[in-house]
Amino acid sequence: xxxxxxxxxxxxxxxxxxxxxxxxxxxxxxxxxxxxxxxxxxxxxxxxxxxxxxxxxxxxxxxxxxxxxxxxxxxxxxxxxxxxxxxxxxxxxxxxxxxxxxxxxxxxxxxxxxxxxxxxxxxxxxxxxxxxxxxxxxxxxxxxxxxxxxxxxxxxxxxxxxxxxxxxxxxxxxxxxxxxxxxxxxxxxxxxxxxxxxxxxxxxxxxxxxxxxxxxxxxxxxxxxxxxxxxxxxxxxxxxxxxxxxxxxxxxxxxxxxxxxxxxxxxxxxxxxxxx
Amino acid sequence: xxxxxxxxxxxxxxxxxxxxxxxxxxxxxxxxxxxxxxxxxxxxxxxxxxxxxxxxxxxxxxxxxxxxxxxxxxxxxxxxxxxxxxxxxxxxxxxxxxxxxxxxxxxxxxxxxxxxxxxxxxxxxxxxxxxxxxxxxxxxxxxxxxxxxxxxxxxxxxxxxxxxxxxxxxxxxxxxxxxxxxxxxxxxxxxxxxxxxxxxxxxxxxxxxxxxxxxxxxxxxxxxxxxxxxxxxxxxxxxxxxxxxxxxxxxxxxxxxxxxxxxxxxxxxxxxxxxxxxxxxxxxxxxxxxxxxxxxxxxxxxxxxxxxxxxxxxxxxxxxxxxxxxxxxxxxxxxxxxxxxxxxxxxxxxxxxxxxxxxxxxxxxxxxxxxxxxxxxxxxxxxxxxxxxxxxxxxxxxx
Numbered sequence: 001x002x003x004x005x006x007x008x009x010x011x012x013x014x015x016x017x018x019x020x021x022x023x024x025x026x027x028x029x030x031x032x033x034x035x036x037x038x039x040x041x042x043x044x045x046x047x048x049x050x051x052x053x054x055x056x057x058x059x060x061x062x063x064x065x066x067x068x069x070x071x072x073x074x075x076x077x078x079x080x081x082x083x084x085x086x087x088x089x090x091x092x093x094x095x096x097x098x099x100x101x102x103x104x105x106x107x108x109x110x111x112x113x114x115x116x117x118x119x120x121x122x123x124x125x126x127x128x129x130x131x132x133x134x135x136x137x138x139x140x141x142x143x144x145x146x147x148x149x150x151x152x153x154x155x156x157x158x159x160x161x162x163x164x165x166x167x168x169x170x171x172x173x174x175x176x177x178x179x180x181x182x183x184x185x186x187x188x189x190x191x192x193x194x195x196x197x198x199x200x201x202x203x204x205x206x207x208x209x210x211x212x213x214x215x216x217x218x219x220x221x222x223x224x225x226x227x228x229x230x231x232x233x234x235x236x237x238x239x240x241x242x243x244x245x246x247x248x249x250x251x252x253x254x255x256x257x258x259x260x261x262x263x264x265x266x267x268x269x270x271x272x273x274x275x276x
Numbered sequence: 277x278x279x280x281x282x283x284x285x286x287x288x289x290x291x292x293x294x295x296x297x298x299x300x301x302x303x304x305x306x307x308x309x310x311x312x313x314x315x316x317x318x319x320x321x322x323x324x325x326x327x328x329x330x331x332x333x334x335x336x337x338x339x340x341x342x343x344x345x346x347x348x349x350x351x352x353x354x355x356x357x358x359x360x361x362x363x364x365x366x367x368x369x370x371x372x373x374x375x376x377x378x379x380x381x382x383x384x385x386x387x388x389x390x391x392x393x394x395x396x397x398x399x400x401x402x403x404x405x406x407x408x409x410x411x412x413x414x415x416x417x418x419x420x421x422x423x424x425x426x427x428x429x430x431x432x433x434x435x436x437x438x439x440x441x442x443x444x445x446x447x448x449x450x451x452x453x454x455x456x457x458x459x460x461x462x463x464x465x466x467x468x469x470x471x472x473x474x475x476x477x478x479x480x481x482x483x484x485x486x487x488x489x490x491x492x493x494x495x496x497x498x499x500x501x502x503x504x505x506x507x508x509x510x511x512x513x514x515x516x517x518x519x520x521x522x523x524x525x526x527x528x529x530x531x532x533x534x535x536x537x538x539x540x541x542x543x544x545x546x547x548x549x550x551x552x553x554x555x556x557x558x559x560x561x562x563x564x565x566x567x568x569x570x571x572x573x574x575x576x577x578x579x580x581x582x583x584x585x586x587x588x589x590x591x592x593x594x595x596x597x598x599x600x601x602x603x604x605x606x607x608x609x610x611x612x613x614x615x616x617x618x619x620x621x622x623x624x625x626x627x628x629x630x631x632x633x634x635x636x637x638x639x640x641x642x643x644x645x646x647x648x649x650x651x652x653x654x655x656x657x658x659x660x661x662x663x664x665x666x667x668x669x670x671x672x673x674x675x
Contacts, residue, residue: 055573056447056559058454059297065441077571102295102558107572129295129558133285154299156461161302179299180459 003095003123004148004171007046008206008227015266018046018228019219019259020208021235022099024067025050026076028243030084034091036239039253041094044260047172047208049126049230052081052100059128061183063233067240078108082120089121097124097150097171102134110138114145124148124171132161132168139168152176155195159202166203175199175209175226183233185212188221196225220262231259281592286475286562289598292591294474295558300454303461308476310381315483320376327372328487331405332362334369336488338495338652343622344639351645353638354504355625355655356492358516365628365657366488366516367398367469373484375402378465385409385460388467389453391418391446391512392583392630393425394657395469400434410434413453415445418582424661443576446512446586450560470513471590474561478590485519492652493523500650506531506641509654510633511604512548512584514593516656522592525601534593535637537579538606548577550589551597551604559587564594580609580669581629581662611636613669616659628657629665 001009011018021040025033037048053068053076060068078100085096098117105113105127117125125147130138132151142149148170153162156179166173175196178189189195192209199207209222210230222229238255242248281288286308294304314320328334336357345353358366378386386408390396396412403410412434419426419438429436442448450473457466471481496504507524509517511534524530539547547553554565559574567575567587577587596602607615612629615636620626627635631654638653645651659666667674 055442056451058451058560059299059458061455072573077573079571103566103568103574104572106557107555107568107570128297129561131294131296131298131301133301134293134295152298154297154301156299156302158302161298165298176297176299179461181455 002146002148002171004047007095008172011046017223017226017263018208019044019256019263020047020049020210020228020230021045021256021259022049022051022230022232023239024064024071024236025052025081025084026071026074027067027236027239028070029074030076030080032248034084034088035249036252037088038091039249040256041092043253043256045094045256046228047095047097049097049099050081050085052076052078052098052104054101054104057101059181061181061233063237063240064182067236078104078113082116082122085122086120095123096121097126098122099126099128102127102130105138111141114138114141114147118145118147122147124150126150126152126174128152132164135168150174153199155179155189155191159198162199162202166199166205169205172206172208172228173199173203174230175207176211177209178212180211182211184214188212188218193225216258216262219259223263224267229263281595282475282479286479288591288595291564291594292475292478292562294561295563296474296561297458299458300461300474304474304476310377311476311480314377314380320380324373324376328369332368332372333360334487335491336360338492338499341623344619345642347618347622348639348642350647351505351642351649351651352647353642354496354650354652356488356520356652358488358654358656359625359627359631359658363394363398363401364660365394365398366485366519367395368401369487369519370469370481370484370515371395371398371402371467374467374480375399375406375408378408378467379406381465383463383465385464386467387411387413387453387456387464388469389413389446389449390469391449391585392581392628393418393422393429393661394583396434396436397425397428397432399467399469400429400432403434404432412436413439413449413456415443415449416440417444418446421665422582422661445577445582447574454560469515471515471518471592472513472560472562472564472588478562478592481515482518482522482592485515486522488516488519488654489521489523492520496650496652503527503530504652505649506533506651508533508535508634508638508641508651510535510584510630510656511589511593512537512586512630513588514590516654518590518592520654521602525596532602533637534602534604535633536604536606537581537584537633538608539578541608542606546578547606548579548584548586549606550587551593552606562591564588564591580612580665581633583628583630584633605637607633607636613666615639616666626659627655628659629662631656632659
């Protein structure tokens with residue numbers, strides 16, 4: 001059982017849902033990322049996503065684009081992020097999932113990436129522009145190394161695609177809640193519950209919802225239908241606002257705690273349809 | 277017989293494919309099916325053929341550049357005159373086909389990226405013709421250096437969105453167009469203008485531009501009573517080049533040469549020659565040769581010509597390069613300017629700076645070949661849009 005599997009099983013047993021915060025690694029520096037992840041874990045993060053910056057992040061909105069630019073300027077790269085994770089792994093038990101694009105992984109080498117990531121203590125990876133159809137070369141290496149590849153389901157995914165993704169994904173399924181790029185939105189998509197229902201019918205695997213989720217109220221709404229909520233841009237925007245300030249880590253930690261609070265409340269019925 | 281390329285998943289050997297966020301996968305599959313169906317539809321094909329003839333002005337002439345050839349003192353240089361197409365470049369071939377497809381798919385809004393502005397102008401033109409809403413993404417740097425085309429697009433009713441992110445050129449315009457498409461995919465058709473991007477775009481753009489090579493093949497047979505000895509075309513993303521080259525791929529005797537932008541020289545690092553100085557990677561949905569750092573970050577391309585200012589190249593070009601079928605060379609900004617001036621002075625034809633790269637290389641090559649040889653140059657566009665860039669490069673004032 002991987003660390004991701006254990007985490008979701010433990011939360012499920014407790015009737016809790018996962019908070020999955022996102023940080024762009026290296027924003028504003030890799031040392032700050034380390035402190036932020038340690039604090040996030042302490043304040044209730046159940047899984048942490050670490051973005052490895054790419055020069056051309058076509059699935060990201062302006063907030064995460066800017067963070068990527070800062071992180072690249074600060075020298076973040078696949079090898080530097082993996083070094084940071086290796087240090088972090090001695091400090092936290094929280095599962096760490098890298099979120100990146102295919103080209104930096106390819107440039108590092110698919111086999112080297114899978115092995116080095118696992119050796120450093122990375123639990124999973126999401127490659128935003130690698131759909132299941134293009135995944136075989138990396139998936140082969142990830143399976144051999146014991147790295148969970150997490151795939152995304154989108155609102156445009158057809159039922160056969162949902163089944164394909166459910167079959168390929170390890171750890172959990174990342175549900176993209178809306179057609180669009182990352183970034184905060186006022187409202188949650190109206191069809192989110194139906195979308196998650198369709199995924200539930202295809203798989204018993206945990207589902208985490210991301211894109212456009214930024215407030216405790218939105219997290220609470222997601223927590224009523226999914227196993228976890230991923231929050232990116234709202235956290236990254238706070239990091240951007242507090243970068244260089246002594247309150248950076250504490251302010252981000254407080255926000256993580258606020259986001260986690262609604263996910264601790266037990267639901268009237270379990271969101272998970274367990275197989276008997 | 278080799279199987280047709282690309283394969284069912286859009287791969288040209290190891291290149292191409294569909295490296296996109298999941299949100300775009302189902303729409304790309306739908307697009308692929310719509311294109312396959314349109315290709316079989318005789319009514320669609322007739323409508324496209326009519327527009328290419330009566331609206332775009334096809335077939336374009338194959339012109340013997342006699343004075344230019346004499347000046348070089350070697351092989352005979354023929355120009356495939358895509359500059360005479362409506363809107364001033366080959367881009368209209370692809371745009372008319374895809375705009376008809378958009379209408380056939382009931383998408384009333386089209387978006388496009390543009391570098392030099394030629395694809396943007398062509399898209400705005402087709403949108404006006406078919407009554408489609410049109411928005412064009414253009415890097416802020418290109419908006420500045422191609423002001424004339426920006427205004428043309430606006431006159432045609434398109435909205436031009438200046439892209440400030442990244443290198444503020446074509447690469448960033450494509451990122452922004454893809455972000456728009458991810459957001460509005462249910463109502464919007466992304467009219468991609470080069471032979472790159474996720475499958476089916478490289479195939480579809482090639483199919484629509486192959487009319488260039490099919491005509492050139494027929495015309496050389498008529499004029500020369502044989503096939504040409506060499507084909508030369510400039511390669512940014514590679515749309516005009518693949519259009520000219522593709523119908524000749526099986527003709528092993530015909531040398532096929534793509535000319536990349538050498539910028540200030542390959543050794544300076546300021547260029548756009550991804551075949552000469554790049555490495556295999558994934559950008560904008562496909563695997564191909566890219567200019568990039570050791571860490572896999574995409575580099576910024578440099579070229580005097582906005583249309584070649586792209587750090588990658590279409591996947592089919594990458595495939596035929598590795599297969600040894602296409603050769604790739606580079607021409608610097610300075611050489612391209614010489615090509616521009618030579619063609620203008622000797623033939624009264626002012627080429628686009630993109631096309632001037634191909635002209636410059638053809639002149640170099642012609643000198644080394646006997647008079648019995650014939651070179652066909654893809655003259656992809658006309659140079660009106662570049663006059664102010666040329667003036668600046670020559671240190672002269674307009675007016």
